[in-house]
Amino acid sequence: MATDSPDVSQLSYEEARDELVRVVTELEQGAATLEQSLQLWERGEALAKRCEEWLIGAKARLDAARAAASE
Template sequence: MTAPNENADVSGLSFEQARDELVRVVHDLEQGAPTLEQSLALWERGEALAARCEEWLVGAKRRLDAARASAETGPGTGS
């Protein structure tokens, strides 16, 4: 079971690590935790993991957008 204070440690996870753990958390929630407190802890962990995945995806989109913009304004565009 995941302790609530472990939610802060997601910042060091790679996208793949956060995604894989999120899949496990969702599975555990679907199976049903023995207590409400454990269900809430799983939910909170899942929220933290989902936010971490979103951070990675937003960062990846920014990098792609920057690469596209650079390619459009790069050498050979008549500048």
């Protein structure tokens, strides 16, 4: 895993999703050391949270647009 990984809070949804897929794939391969696996797991958790934040934000925007359209 790269030590110069970008700050999760700066990633777009697509960037976070794509990196999360890479992290999961690497974890599934089982070739990482325990320490590397823990770092990957932590990064994956942060990436999943970032994706969830984006999706919650998108839902809020859709809800607001629907409410405005029905007024």
